[in-house]
Each structure stands twice: as C-alpha cells, then as structure tokens.
Amino acid sequence: MTRTARQCNSPRNLRGSSKGCRDANKSVAKQMVKISYNDLPAKYRSCLLYLTIFPDGDPIRRTTVCTRWIAEGLITSRENHAQDEADSCIDALLSRGLIQPGQISDTGKIKTFTLHRVVREVITMIARDVNFVDTDLPPDLARHLPVHSRTGVQTSHADRSMKAADGNGIVAFLPDLAKSxxxxxxxxxxxxxxxxxxKHHLKSICKIILLKYLSLRNTDITELPKQxxxxxxxxxxxxxxxxxxxxxxxxxxxxxxxxxxxxxAESPSNNSDGPQDLFTAVRLPSSIRRMEQLETLSHVEASHRLSDLTDVGHLLRLRKLGVILSGKKGALDILFQQIERLHGCLRSLSIQINQPVSKNEDTPCAEEVITLVSPPKLLQSLNIRGIRSDLLxxxxxxxxxxxxTLSETYLAEDYTRILGKLAALRCLRLRRNSYAGSRLTFKDEEFKSLKSLVVDDGIIINISFDTGAAPKIEAVVWYFATMESISGLLCLPKxxxxxxxxxxxxxxxxxxLDEEHPNSVDFKHRPGHGHQEDGATVAASTSMSK
Incomplete structure (x- = not known):
C-alpha cells in the first residue's frame, strides 16, 4: 500500500470523512425542512415559528398550543371554527414531518408532539430573520408571554438572568412586567x-384588559380575586x-x-400508577347563562344550588361539559333536562355523582328519571360515575x-351487549365498580371498532375474548386485585x-404470545401495581388460561 493510500485510510481521515458525511446529511435535512416550510399554507407558517418559544426537547401539549395560537391571533376563522382550523394546522405540520408525534390518546388522537433538532434549528433561524420572537428575553421566560406586544421591560440582562434562575422564574419577573x-x-x-x-400578582394580572388566555394550571393558588x-x-x-x-x-x-x-383529578384507589377518574372542581357560578360564548365548561360542581344547573341549558355553543353532583334528589333529573337542550352541540360529557350508589341501591332520583328523551347525538366522549346502568x-x-369511561355503574352483563353494538367505539375504560359481574366476556360480532381496553375494576377476575370479538383491538391494559384468567388473546389479530x-x-x-400470536405483542407485567382496596394491593391468584 502506498503512503497516500495509507494516509487516506488512516483513522483520522476516516473520522474526517464521517464528519463530512454527517455535515452533508444535515445540510440536506435542513434544505428539506425549508422546502416543507415553504410548502405550508402561508396562514400556518407563523404557527410553526411559534413553537420555537417552547423549551428544547420538551413535549408540547396539543390542546395548549392550539388555544394559544387562537389567543395570539395566529389562527383566525369565521363562525367560531377556530379550533377546527387549529386542528387542521396540526395535521398539516404532521403530514410534512415538521413535528413528531409524542403521546397518542386511546382514540388515536395526538396529545403531545416534539420538534426534531434540525427542524428547531431551521425555524429558529427563520423566526429571528423575520423578527417573529423577542430574542431579548431569556427562553425560560419567553414561553410564558405572547410573541407579539412584547413588554419592553427596562431591566438589565444580568437582572433578568438572575431572576430567571432563582427558582421562581416568571413569577419573580412579574413586578417588572407590570410596570411596562x-x-x-x-x-x-x-x-x-x-x-x-x-394575591397581589393575581390582582395585577386582572389589569391586563386585553388578555384572552390565562393559565394558572398546576400552580399553588387557592383563591381568585374579585377583580x-x-x-x-x-x-x-x-x-x-x-x-x-x-x-x-x-x-x-x-x-x-x-x-x-x-x-x-384524584385516584379512587390512591394508586398513583393507576388511572384516575375522580375530580374535585370549582363551584358552578350563578347566572352562567349570561356567558353565551362558552364552549367548554369542565369541571364544575353543582351541589350547592341545583337551580344553577338550569343555566347550563342556555349555553347553546357548549361542546364539552363536565359536572359533579352531590346526589341530591332531583339533581340528575335537572341535569338531564339541560343536556337534552344541548343535543345539537355537545361533543364531550362527564357526569360524576359524589355519593355513588352501591350495587343493591338505586341511583338518587331514579324514580324520576328514566332516560334522555333526546340524547346528544353528536357526542364523541362520555365519562359516567355513580349512575346505575338502567339509567343509561x-x-x-x-x-x-x-x-x-365508566365507574360505579354496576353494569349488568346484558348491558355490555349494548356497548358492543356501538359502531364507532374505539376506547372503553371500565373502572372501579363499573361492572356487576366477575367475568367479562367479549362476544362475536361485538366491539368491531374497539382499539383500546382499560380495565381497573377489582371485581373482575376473568376476561375472555370469543372468536370474532373486538377484531381491531390493539391494546389491553388490566389492573386487578385478583386474577383468575385472561383468555382468547389469539383471537385478537391486531x-x-x-x-x-x-x-x-x-x-x-x-x-x-411469544409462540402462537401472529404479532410481536409488547407484553408487560407490573407486579404490585394492581387495583387497590383501601390503599393495599390484594394478592392475586396465579393461574392463567389460554
């Protein structure tokens, strides 16, 4: 081998060649991102640039970013279809590979997404070139504030950095912002x-007369000011x-x-690893009927003045409703009457009775309520706790x-046949005392569209799938106190x-699963994480059958 050949094949030159390939690939990737960006409808480009304000590597919550787009005026739509337009923007970004799916809901909808490093680099550069974001603010503060109408606070970079790093972040910065x-x-x-x-922070926030979006989620506030x-x-x-x-x-x-x-949300079994379906909520304000623009009212407690429930039926744009009742006589009757008035707009409904009945008791006011005469036909999501199945x-x-999602409903076996006939049902969650029996059977020709099943009910000890049942199911998650068997898994081709x-x-x-199932099924067993009674996991039996 000649000296030149030896030099070309030396480790140093190979490393240099490899680096050159990586640089070339990155350059090509950036060009592809730019092409995808230019291919976006012009009205969605600002929405993509907006994503640069979120911390690098953190998952971005779909619902949060869509609502913020709307509040900042990046998404506009006539006839109150802004949310649909925001969803279309998400779809456009996904189809072009500009965002990567993260957490996906049981119904197949993307809940979170992330930005690839190369995509972030490209759109950050574009955002700076067009002066889209305020580069004068530290990133950990910028994500809390609007991209437009920046405050121009007259403090030094040193002060900002100190306040951003002292553990309070934006909270420590609020007094300076309020002076702007x-x-x-x-x-x-x-x-x-x-x-x-x-409290003084909140009072100051109440002076922002043009504020459209305010999130105090997961903060340590305990009360709201009158302002x-x-x-x-x-x-x-x-x-x-x-x-x-x-x-x-x-x-x-x-x-x-x-x-x-x-x-x-609170876990009914005090099990932080298990599903959650209990809620404490804010008290339903009086005269809420005057807020005619409401599309989401979730969750509110209507236990103190049942007359306030009658206002809900006047909110004819309401798409999502979550209500907590105390079990007072007549409460469910009034609520059902209001739901009938919303039959043309409601898409999501959650009803929780805080004093759910036992297996042998009747639902409060059962003698007054038989059924919904005109149920909300457009309903896509339903969460019920504390209503007996004969009312459903x-x-x-x-x-x-x-x-x-069902809990404290004590479903009879024949009632599962009704659920099995729902043609569009993709996700079924059976939680505490949702089912009256100990053996849950999925029969032929039932649950044809079901893709996800979650069972967290200590009563159920056996789950079986007949041939032809749930042909599209992809995920089964079971929390149990005692387990006898799970059978028919080979009848689930998906x-x-x-x-x-x-x-x-x-x-x-x-x-x-390893030897006979046609798919490579991701099987996980987590001992000690089953359904709990009074905070203690009940030991399970060990037999499983085919």
Missing amino acids: SQWQLMKMLDLEGCRGLK IEKLQCLETFDIRQTAVQSFATKSIMVPMLKHLLAGQ MWIAELDQLTKI LKKLELNGDCDPDAVRQE
Whole structure:
C-alpha cells in the first residue's frame, strides 16, 4: 500500500470523512425542512415559528398550543371554527414531518408532539430573520408571554438572568412586567406550573384588559380575586390542578369566555400508577347563562344550588361539559333536562355523582328519571360515575361515540351487549365498580371498532375474548386485585400491547404470545401495581388460561 493510500485510510481521515458525511446529511435535512416550510399554507407558517418559544426537547401539549395560537391571533376563522382550523394546522405540520408525534390518546388522537433538532434549528433561524420572537428575553421566560406586544421591560440582562434562575422564574419577573406600558395590552399569559403566586400578582394580572388566555394550571393558588371580572376579553381560563374551589363572588360575568377549565383529578384507589377518574372542581357560578360564548365548561360542581344547573341549558355553543353532583334528589333529573337542550352541540360529557350508589341501591332520583328523551347525538366522549346502568339505555343511540369511561355503574352483563353494538367505539375504560359481574366476556360480532381496553375494576377476575370479538383491538391494559384468567388473546389479530398490573404468574401468557400470536405483542407485567382496596394491593391468584 502506498503512503497516500495509507494516509487516506488512516483513522483520522476516516473520522474526517464521517464528519463530512454527517455535515452533508444535515445540510440536506435542513434544505428539506425549508422546502416543507415553504410548502405550508402561508396562514400556518407563523404557527410553526411559534413553537420555537417552547423549551428544547420538551413535549408540547396539543390542546395548549392550539388555544394559544387562537389567543395570539395566529389562527383566525369565521363562525367560531377556530379550533377546527387549529386542528387542521396540526395535521398539516404532521403530514410534512415538521413535528413528531409524542403521546397518542386511546382514540388515536395526538396529545403531545416534539420538534426534531434540525427542524428547531431551521425555524429558529427563520423566526429571528423575520423578527417573529423577542430574542431579548431569556427562553425560560419567553414561553410564558405572547410573541407579539412584547413588554419592553427596562431591566438589565444580568437582572433578568438572575431572576430567571432563582427558582421562581416568571413569577419573580412579574413586578417588572407590570410596570411596562405594554402590560395591559398583552393577550396571553401562561403561568402553568409556576410556584409562589400571591394575591397581589393575581390582582395585577386582572389589569391586563386585553388578555384572552390565562393559565394558572398546576400552580399553588387557592383563591381568585374579585377583580377577575375585569378581564372582559378573556376567552380561555385554566385553573386545573389547583386548590381553587369557588369564585370570589357567587355570580361572575366574563362575557367573552369560551373555555373554563377547572378540576383536580384524584385516584379512587390512591394508586398513583393507576388511572384516575375522580375530580374535585370549582363551584358552578350563578347566572352562567349570561356567558353565551362558552364552549367548554369542565369541571364544575353543582351541589350547592341545583337551580344553577338550569343555566347550563342556555349555553347553546357548549361542546364539552363536565359536572359533579352531590346526589341530591332531583339533581340528575335537572341535569338531564339541560343536556337534552344541548343535543345539537355537545361533543364531550362527564357526569360524576359524589355519593355513588352501591350495587343493591338505586341511583338518587331514579324514580324520576328514566332516560334522555333526546340524547346528544353528536357526542364523541362520555365519562359516567355513580349512575346505575338502567339509567343509561340512551347510550345505544350515540352512534358517533368513540370513547367511554365508566365507574360505579354496576353494569349488568346484558348491558355490555349494548356497548358492543356501538359502531364507532374505539376506547372503553371500565373502572372501579363499573361492572356487576366477575367475568367479562367479549362476544362475536361485538366491539368491531374497539382499539383500546382499560380495565381497573377489582371485581373482575376473568376476561375472555370469543372468536370474532373486538377484531381491531390493539391494546389491553388490566389492573386487578385478583386474577383468575385472561383468555382468547389469539383471537385478537391486531393486538400490539398487553399490560397486566397486579401480582400473578405471567409466564403462561408470555409463552402463548411469544409462540402462537401472529404479532410481536409488547407484553408487560407490573407486579404490585394492581387495583387497590383501601390503599393495599390484594394478592392475586396465579393461574392463567389460554
């Protein structure tokens, strides 16, 4: 071998060649991103650039970013179809590979997404070139504030860096922001996850007269100031995962409000690893009928004044409703009457009775309520807790229903036949005391569209699938206290995931899936994570059959 050949094949030159290939590939990737960006409809390009304000590598929540796009004026649509337009933008970004899917819901909808490193580099450069974002603010502060109408706070970079790094972040920065002449002109303020918010901070926020989007989600606030009514332009108010239980006044009027998001999820079994379906919520304000723009009202508690429930039926743009009742006589009757008035608009419904009945008791006011005469035919998602199955016969009429979550319903076996006939049902969640029997059977020609099954009910000890049942099911997740068997897995041709949570011997199931199932099923067994009673996991039996 000549000296030149030896030099060309030396490790140093090979490393250099490899680096050159990587650089070339990255250059090509950037060009492809630019092509995809230019291929986007012009109205969606700003939405993509907007994503640069979120921290690098963090998953971006779909619902949050869509609502913020709307609040910032990046998504506009006539006839109140802005949310549909935002969803179309997400689809456009996905189809061009500009965002990567993250968490996907049981119904197949993307809940979170991320930006590839190369995509972020390209759109960050474009955003700077067109002066889309305020590069004068530290990134950990910029994500909380609107991209337009920046505040121009007159503080030094050193002060900003110190305040951003002291553990309080944007909260420590709020007093400086409030001194800005642009403070009252901001349209969006996202304080999700921030700690240290005080009453004076909230009073200052209530002076932002043009504010459209305010998120206090997962903060440590416990009460709201009376001045909240001054936010006359507010469209989205998010107080989920907070200790707020009521507004400062019994009656509140925010005329432009479209989305009131409240409530804090709690696990019924005190099992942080298991599903959650209990909520505490903010008290339903009086005279809510005056807020005619409301599209989302979830979750609110209507236990103190049942007469307030009658206002709900006047919200004829309501698409999502989540209500908590105390079990008072007549409450369910009034609520059902209001739901009938919303039959042409409601897409998502959640009803929780805080004093659910036992297996041998009747639902409160059962003698007064038989069924919904005119159920919401456009309903796609339904969450019921504490209503006996004999009051839910109207579910059979919901031919667009894709997702059902049930608990404390004590379903009889024949009632599962009704669920099995729902043509659009893709996700079924059976939680605590949802089923009256111990053996859950999926029969032939039932659940034809079902893709996801979650069972978290300590009563159920046996699950079986007959041939021809649930032919499209892809995921089965079971939390159990005692397990006798799970059978018919080989009858599920589309099965991709099986998760067993509880103490058992998984070897028989694992062997069956490995040796006989046509798919490479992702099988997981998590002992000690099963359904709990009074905080203690009940030991499970160990037999499993085919």
